[in-house]
Amino acid sequence: SAQLNQLAKAAGKLYFGSATDNGELTDAAYVAILEDANMFGQITPGNGQKWEYTEPSQGQFDYTSGDQIVDFAESNGQIVRCHTLAWYSQLPSWVGDGTWTVDTLTSVLNTHIANEVGHYKGQCRSWDVVNEALNEDGTYRENVFYTVIGESYIPLAFEATAAADPDAKLYYNDYNIEGTGAKQDGAVTIINLVKDAGAKIDGVGMQAHLIVGTIPTQSDLETSINSYLSAGVTEVAYTELDIRFSSLPPDDAGLQQQATDYGTVTQACLAVDACVGITIWDYTDKYSWIPGVFAGSGAALPWDENLSEKPAYSTISSVLAAA
Ligand code: G3I
Numbered sequence: 001s002a003q004l005n006q007l008a009k010a011a012g013k014l015y016f017g018s019a020t021d022n023g024e025l026t027d028a029a030y031v032a033i034l035e036d037a038n039m040f041g042q043i044t045p046g047n048g049q050k051w052e053y054t055e056p057s058q059g060q061f062d063y064t065s066g067d068q069i070v071d072f073a074e075s076n077g078q079i080v081r082c083h084t085l086a087w088y089s090q091l092p093s094w095v096g097d098g099t100w101t102v103d104t105l106t107s108v109l110n111t112h113i114a115n116e117v118g119h120y121k122g123q124c125r126s127w128d129v130v131n132e133a134l135n136e137d138g139t140y141r142e143n144v145f146y147t148v149i150g151e152s153y154i155p156l157a158f159e160a161t162a163a164a165d166p167d168a169k170l171y172y173n174d175y176n177i178e179g180t181g182a183k184q185d186g187a188v189t190i191i192n193l194v195k196d197a198g199a200k201i202d203g204v205g206m207q208a209h210l211i212v213g214t215i216p217t218q219s220d221l222e223t224s225i226n227s228y229l230s231a232g233v234t235e236v237a238y239t240e241l242d243i244r245f246s247s248l249p250p251d252d253a254g255l256q257q258q259a260t261d262y263g264t265v266t267q268a269c270l271a272v273d274a275c276v277g278i279t280i281w282d283y284t285d286k287y288s289w290i291p292g293v294f295a296g297s298g299a300a301l302p303w304d305e306n307l308s309e310k311p312a313y314s315t316i317s318s319v320l321a322a323a
Pocket residue numbers: 021046047089090131207240289
């Protein structure tokens with residue numbers, strides 16, 4: 001039977017993709033599924049392009065980890081979503097704990113972006129330029145960039161990325177902005193902020209780290225997407241989709257609910273032409289980030305720990321096939 005990326009493309013989407021990470025690429029059975037471009041037409045490096053790896057000390061750039069994933073994707077004919085530039089987490093301590101003025105931190109941010117985006121120029125279909133800049137109430141998160149530079153660090157990051165790779169699609173990326181509410185309103189504000197500064201923003205990435213049985217309705221998912229498009233971006237994507245259980249192990253009814261929830265997100269993307277694709281945040285429970293962060297939670301992905309397809313896989317597949 002047809003596989004997810006094939007089905008997504010037949011339904012008019014650009015890709016169905018997965019994140020991956022460097023350590024996993026030595027797992028042959030895992031790689032055999034990941035490298036199949038009929039299954040995954042797009043890859044996101046889960047860690048390797050983050051600041052702590054790419055500029056661990058000031059002016060010392062290291063693209064070993066990111067390159068390994070980007071090269072892997074290119075050799076398989078898979079699109080790359082590049083991730084991420086201005087983010088408060090996984091920052092090297094020289095940035096996070098540095099003593100900065102507006103001018104010095106602006107220069108650090110510009111230099112980082114110019115170097116990294118320049119290094120990957122032409123290889124990234126899109127960049128998650130700014131990641132997780134919002135609190136749950138829609139206000140700006142007090143990260144080092146905001147505290148020192150103010151909200152203008154956001155348009156500044158978009159300008160620097162556009163200058164270094166004019167062809168990349170530039171995204172604001174965050175979680176809990178899939179449905180409607182204060183944080184989702186904050187993401188609309190960011191689109192306006194960037195555009196009002198005269199900078200380019202092409203897309204909103206809705207991470208979609210969701211919980212089984214509690215996801216937004218398809219109608220709310222579509223309302224959210226349409227509000228981004230109305231604010232002036234030309235595309236959106238589900239960029240880090242996983243739908244976890246809060247207690248383990250799931251029973252059959254739980255797995256069926258998870259499948260339904262994956263189907264709902266897939267339907268929402270299919271319903272809006274400007275939703276270019278869906279990326280799951282790795283494809284197997286074997287390598288999910290969830291248990292390490294939310295103890296006792298997990299089983300969030302469409303493939304189980306033994307790389308067997310779960311009911312969620314069948315539902316994504318049948319929803320795509322019916323489109
Ligand atoms: O590289 C070190 C390794 O040297 C060390 O031995 C090991 C021991 O702890 O840690 C390794 O680093 C870990 C890294 O993943 C690579 O595996 C970090 O501890 C761990 O915190 C880090 O977690 C990542 C997390 O971001 C950090 O915030 C997850 O893998 C990654 O999936 C996750 O991804 C984020 C997105 O970037 C943004 N949205 C949320 C999403 C989930 O948290």
